[in-house]
Amino acid sequence: MNIFQEYRNHIVDILTHMSQTGDLPAGIDLTRVTVEPPRDSSHGDMSTNAAMVLSKIAGKNPRQLGEALAEKIKTLEGVTEVTVAGPGFVNFRLDAGAWLVTIRNVLSSGIHFGNSGIGQNKKVNIEFVSANPTGPLTVGHARGAVVGDAMASLLQKAGFDVTREYYINDAGNQVNILGRSVYLRYREALGEQIGEIPSGFYPGEYLKDVGAAIAKRDGDKWLGKDESEWHPVCKAAALEMMMAEIKSDLADMGIHHDVFSSEQAVIDAGAVDKAFKVLEDQGLIYTGVLEPPKGKTPDDWEERPQTLFKATAFGDDVDRPLKKSDGTWTYFANDIAYHWDKFNRGATHLIDILGADHGGYVKRIGAAVKAVSGGKADVDVKLCQIVHTFDNGEPVRMSKRAGTFVTLRDMLDKVGKDVIRFIMLTRSSDQTLEFDFAKVVEQSKDNPVFYVQYAHARCHSVLRNAKEMFPTIETDAVALSTANVNLLASEDELKLVRLMAAWPRHVEQAAEAAEPHRITFYLQELAAEFHAFWNKGRDDNTLRFLHENDRGLSFSRLALVRSVATVLASGLAVMGVTPLEELHG
RNA sequence: GUGCCCGUAGCUCAGCUGGAUAGAGCAGGUGCCUUCUAAGCAUCAGGUCGGGGGUUCGAAUCCCUCCGGGCACGCCA
Numbered sequence: 001m002n003i004f005q006e007y008r009n010h011i012v013d014i015l016t017h018m019s020q021t022g023d024l025p026a027g028i029d030l031t032r033v034t035v036e037p038p039r040d041s042s043h044g045d046m047s048t049n050a051a052m053v054l055s056k057i058a059g060k061n062p063r064q065l066g067e068a069l070a071e072k073i074k075t076l077e078g079v080t081e082v083t084v085a086g087p088g089f090v091n092f093r094l095d096a097g098a099w100l101v102t103i104r105n106v107l108s109s110g111i112h113f114g115n116s117g118i119g120q121n122k123k124v125n126i127e128f129v130s131a132n133p134t135g136p137l138t139v140g141h142a143r144g145a146v147v148g149d150a151m152a153s154l155l156q157k158a159g160f161d162v163t164r165e166y167y168i169n170d171a172g173n174q175v176n177i178l179g180r181s182v183y184l185r186y187r188e189a190l191g192e193q194i195g196e197i198p199s200g201f202y203p204g205e206y207l208k209d210v211g212a213a214i215a216k217r218d219g220d221k222w223l224g225k226d227e228s229e230w231h232p233v234c235k236a237a238a239l240e241m242m243m244a245e246i247k248s249d250l251a252d253m254g255i256h257h258d259v260f261s262s263e264q265a266v267i268d269a270g271a272v273d274k275a276f277k278v279l280e281d282q283g284l285i286y287t288g289v290l291e292p293p294k295g296k297t298p299d300d301w302e303e304r305p306q307t308l309f310k311a312t313a314f315g316d317d318v319d320r321p322l323k324k325s326d327g328t329w330t331y332f333a334n335d336i337a338y339h340w341d342k343f344n345r346g347a348t349h350l351i352d353i354l355g356a357d358h359g360g361y362v363k364r365i366g367a368a369v370k371a372v373s374g375g376k377a378d379v380d381v382k383l384c385q386i387v388h389t390f391d392n393g394e395p396v397r398m399s400k401r402a403g404t405f406v407t408l409r410d411m412l413d414k415v416g417k418d419v420i421r422f423i424m425l426t427r428s429s430d431q432t433l434e435f436d437f438a439k440v441v442e443q444s445k446d447n448p449v450f451y452v453q454y455a456h457a458r459c460h461s462v463l464r465n466a467k468e469m470f471p472t473i474e475t476d477a478v479a480l481s482t483a484n485v486n487l488l489a490s491e492d493e494l495k496l497v498r499l500m501a502a503w504p505r506h507v508e509q510a511a512e513a514a515e516p517h518r519i520t521f522y523l524q525e526l527a528a529e530f531h532a533f534w535n536k537g538r539d540d541n542t543l544r545f546l547h548e549n550d551r552g553l554s555f556s557r558l559a560l561v562r563s564v565a566t567v568l569a570s571g572l573a574v575m576g577v578t579p580l581e582e583l584h585g
Numbered sequence: 586g587u588g589c590c591c592g593u594a595g596c597u598c599a600g601c602u603g604g605a606u607a608g609a610g611c612a613g614g615u616g617c618c619u620u621c622u623a624a625g626c627a628u629c630a631g632g633u634c635g636g637g638g639g640u641u642c643g644a645a646u647c648c649c650u651c652c653g654g655g656c657a658c659g660c661c662a
Contacts, residue, residue, distance in 0.1 A: 032603095039605070049604065052642065062642070086605045087642060132662070174662055263662095293587085293658055306660075317588065317658095324660040331662050359589045360657045385590075386656080427598075430590055432655080434597080443624045446597090446611050454624065465621050502601095509601055521599060524609080535626035538617075546621060583624075 002116065002504040003102070004046065007076070008035035011048055014072045023068065024058050037502065044083065044091030045099075045498065051088040062088025099494055100485040102501040106563040107481040111570045114507045119160030125347035126152045129250065129257075130167040130354075133242040134178045135204050137249050137408040139387045139435065140355055145408075146424035146576070147384055148353040149255045150516035153574045158511035163347065164257045167338060170239055171263040172331060178202060178242075179235030183222070185211025186234065190220055206245075210238050249408050253417050254576050261341070263334055271337040272329050276322065278340065278372050284310045290318065309336075314367030335365065339379065340372040350379040351514065356386055356430075380514060384429045390436040415441055418577045422449040425520045425575055443583070448524055452568065453580045455527035458534060459565035460581040462545050466558055469546055475558055477566070483559035484552065492533050492543065493560060499529055500567045507574075516574065523571045530564050 012033065018024045033054070038047040051066035058065055066084035073090060074082050078098030083091050106113045128148025131141045152162045169175070181202040188194045189212040197203040214222070214237050222230035243260075250256070266272070279285050288308045292301045307323040309332075322333040342350055350369060354361070362381045369379040389396040389406050396406055411420050419440050426448055427433045443450050463475045474480075488497070503522065510518040537544035545557040569579040 034604095036601070036604090039601090039607085043605070047604090052604080055642075089605065091605095169662065172662055290659095301659075304660090321660060326660085328660090330660065334662095356590075356656055358657080362589070383590075383656090431598075432591085445625075447624095448610085450624070451610090454622085458622065458625090462621055469621090506601080513602070518599090518601080521609090524599095528609085531625060532627085534621080535617085535623085537621070538623090538626080541620075544621065583622080 002508060003501050004035050004037070004505050005508075007046055008033070008048075010076050011035060011050060011069075011073065014069065015050060015054070018068075018072075024054065028054060028057055030054075037498075038089070038091060043085060043089070044081065045093045047089050047091045049089065051084070051090055055088065066090045096489050096494060097486065099497045099501060100488060102497050103483075103485045103488075103559050103563045104481055106500060106566050107477040107559065110477060110566055111573055113567060114504045114570050115157050115159070116504060116508050116511070117159040118508050118511065119155060119158045121159060121161050122349060123163070123347045124155055124160045124349045124351060125163045125165055125342050125345075126155070126351045126353065127165045127167055127342075128152075128351075128353035129246075129255075130169070131246060132169045132174055133239050133246065134174055134202060135242065136206055137246055139389055139406045139408065139411065140384075142253070142408045142411060142420060143384045143387050143424045143429075143433065144353045144355060145250060145253060145255055146421050147382065147429050147516060148351075149253075150421070150425055150519070150575050151351065151353070151382070151514060153576065154507070154511050154516045154519065155514075157507055157574055160349075160511070163259060163345075164255075165259040165261060165342070166257040168239075168243065168260060168262045171267055171334065175235055175239065176231070178207075178238050179231045180227075182207050182210045182214070182234040182238045183227075183230055186214045186222065186230075187211070189215035190223065207238070210234075210241050213237060213241065249412070252412055253408070253420070261338065263338065266338050266341060267329075267334060271341050272333055275337040275340040275372055276333065279309060279336075282371065282374075284313065284371055285322070286310065286319075288319065290321065309368065309371070311364055311367040311371075314370045316363040316367045320364055332364065332368075336368040336372055339365065339369050343369070343373045343377045348373075348377045350377060352379060352381045354381060354383055356383050359383060382429055382514065385432040387424075387433045387435050390434060390438075392436065392438040396437070411435075411437075419449050421576050422452075422520070425517050428515060428517050448520065449577075450583075451531075452523045452527045452572070454583060455530045456565055456568045456572070456579045457581055457583045458530070459561045459568070462561050463558065463565075466546055466554065469548055470551060470554070473551075473555070473558075475562065477562060480555070480559040480562050483556045485556060485559060487553050487556040488560055490543065492536055493557075496526075496529050496533060496560065496564060499526055500563055503567050503570070519571050519574050523568060526564065526567060526571075 012030050015024060015030055015033065019026055019028050033048065033050045035046055035048045038044055051062045051069055055062040055065050063084055066088045070082045070084050070090050073079055073092055078094045079092050080095050081093040085091055126148055129141055129145045131137055137145070149164070152164050156162045177200065184194050184197065184201060185207045188208070214234065222233065276285070286308055287305050289303050289305055290308070304325070306321045308319040309322050311320045312318065320332055322330055324330055339350060352365065362383070365381065366379055369377055414437055423435055423440050424433070439447060440449060445451055466473055466475055506518060506522045510516060533543070545561055546554045572579045
C-alpha cells in the first residue's frame with residue numbers, strides 16, 4: 001500500500017540479487033537503504049541512498065555503484081527516468097499510470113486509505129488524561145486528551161492493537177483533602193457560614209455542587225460526626241461526581257477510554273506488594289540512605305535509611321524510595337504496580353501522555369517498567385508542553401489554586417470540539433502552544449482548521465455542482481472508480497495524486513515516531529495543493545474540474561476530487577475532527 | 586547544582602529519525618474576481634539553523650562544550 005515501500009522492496013530484491021551474483025559482497029546489511037521522495041521534486045519522484053550506504057562495504061565509489069544500480073532499476077515496471085545525482089543518489093520517476101492507480105485505491109478504501117500493517121497487531125496501551133479527580137478538566141488536560149486520543153487512532157490506523165486507558169488517582173492525600181473540602185461545602189449547603197476556604201483545602205466552587213448533593217441526599221446526618229464517619233462518604237461522592245463530569249467533558253470531545261483504572265483498586269488488589277516482590281526477587285531493592293536533593297535542600301530533610309529501588313541500574317539518576325517513613329507505599333510504588341498491571345494485561349508497549357511538569361518522572365518510570373517486566377516491555381512517555389490561552393492577543397489567566405482557570409468545558413462552549421482538537425495538534429507536543437480563542441475561529445488562511453476544512457468543503461462543492469451540471473451523474477466512490485484516470489495527465493493533477501500516494505507513508509512514519517501532529521501538517525500540504533489547483537482553473541479553463549461539453553473528463557476529475565476529499569477525511573478522522581462539507585449556511 | 590524540553594526568516598512554526606540548493610503561514614512588495622466559494626491563488630523579498638569544536642561520503646538533525654529561555658527536583662500526588 002505504501003508505494004515507497006513497494007519500490008524499496010523492489011530495490012532490495014535487486015541488491016540481494018547483486019550480492020548473489022557477486023556484484024556486491026555476500027550477506028550485506030540493507031537496513032539502511034531507504035526509498036524516499038527527494039526533497040526537491042525536480043530530482044525525481046523517488047530517490048534511494050543505496051549506493052552511498054553500500055559503497056564502503058562494496059569497495060566501490062558511490063557514483064559507480066549508483067550507475068550499476070540505475071541500470072537494474074530501469075527495468076522495473078512503471079519506472080521511466082533513472083539518474084544518478086549528487087554524491088550517489090539514484091533518482092527515478094514513475095510514469096503517470098503508476099501514480100494514477102492511487103485514485104482507484106483511495107476510492108475503494110475510502111477513509112481507510114493509508115491503513116497499514118506495520119503495527120502487526122502489537123498491543124499498545126496508551127494512558128492519557130489521567131487528571132486527578134479533584135476538579136474539572138482544564139486546557140492543559142485538553143491537550144493531553146487530544147494528543148493521546150489522536151495517537152491512539154494513529155496507531156490503530158498503523159495496525160496496532162490499542163487500548164485507551166485512564167488512571168484515576170483516587171488514593172492518597174489529594175483525595176483526602178478533596179473529601180475534607182467537600183465536607184466544608186456540605187456544611188455550607190446546610191446554611192453554615194464557612195467563610196474563607198482555609199489553605200490546604202480545594203477552594204474551587206465546583207465542589208459546592210457536591211456538598212449540596214450530599215446535603216440533599218443525607219440531610220444533616222453527618223453534622224457533628226467524627227471525620228472517620230463522614231470522610232469516606234464525602235470522598236466517594238466527590239470522586240463519583242468529579243469523574244462523571246470528566247467523562248462527560250471527554251465524551252463531548254469525542255474521547256472514550258476503554259479502561260478506567262483506579263489507583264485504589266490497584267492497591268486493594270495487592271498489586272503493589274506483588275510488584276515489589278518482582279523487584280525484590282531480582283535484587284533491585286535495598287535499604288540505603290539518599291543524599292538531599294542538590295540546590296534545594298528541604299527544611300525538614302533528615303538522612304535516614306529508606307527502602308530503595310535500584311533505578312540507576314536502568315538509567316535513572318538516583319535510586320528511588322518506595323516506602324515512606326510510616327511504612328506506607330510512595331506514589332511511585334503504586335505507579336510501578338499500576339504499570340506492572342498494564343504489562344500483565346498484555347501490553348508490551350506502554351505510552352504515557354503526561355504534562356510537562358512530569359519531566360522528572362520519565363526516567364524513573366522507564367526504569368521501573370523495564371525492571372518489572374523483565375525487559376519485555378517499555379514505556380514511552382510523551383510530555384505535552386504548556387498551552388497558553390489568549391483572547392485576541394490578551395492572555396487569559398488560569399490558576400487552579402485560585403479556582404479561576406480555563407476549563408475544557410469553557411473551551412467546548414466557546415469554539416467546539418473540532419477546533420480544539422485541530423489546534424492542539426498543530427504543534428509537536430514538546431513545543432509550547434498558543435491557543436487564541438479569537439484566532440482559532442477566524443475564517444482565514446492563517447487558521448489551519450479553516451484552511452483544511454475549506455479544502456474539504458470545496459471538494460464537496462464541486463461534487464454538488466456536478467450534480468447540477470449533469471443531473472444523471474453518479475458521484476459516489478463506486479461509480480467514480482470506473483472513471484478513466486488516464487485523462488488526469490497534467491502536471492498539476494499528478495502533483496495532487498503523488499501527494500495522496502504519500503499519505504500511507506506519512507501515516508507509518510507518524511506512527512513510528514508517535515507524533516500525531518505530523519498528520520496535521522500533511523493535511524495542510526494537501527489542502528494547499530488542492531487550493532492551488534482549484535485556482536489554476538480560474539486562469540486556465542481547461543484545468544477546471546467540470547466541463548459541460550466533456551462529461552468524460554469531468555467524471556475523471558470528479559474521481560480526483562473525491563479522492564482528495566477522502567484523503568483529507570482520512571486524516572481528519574485520525575485527528576478526531578469532523579470533516580465539513582459546507583462552511584457557510 | 587542536576588536532569589528533561591526548546592533555540593531555524595521580523596513573528597508563529599515545520600523539517601520525513603544523517604541526505605542534494607533548509608521549507609510553510611503571518612507581517613511587507615507586486616499581481617489575479619463577467620467563470621466550480623477571492624474565506625482563495627500566484628509571485629518577489631527575507632537565513633551565520635544560538636556560538637564553537639567533533640564524528641563521516643554528507644549534520645538543522647548524532648556526540649562534546651558554552652550561551653540564552655522554559656519545566657522539574659523532596660517520604661507530595
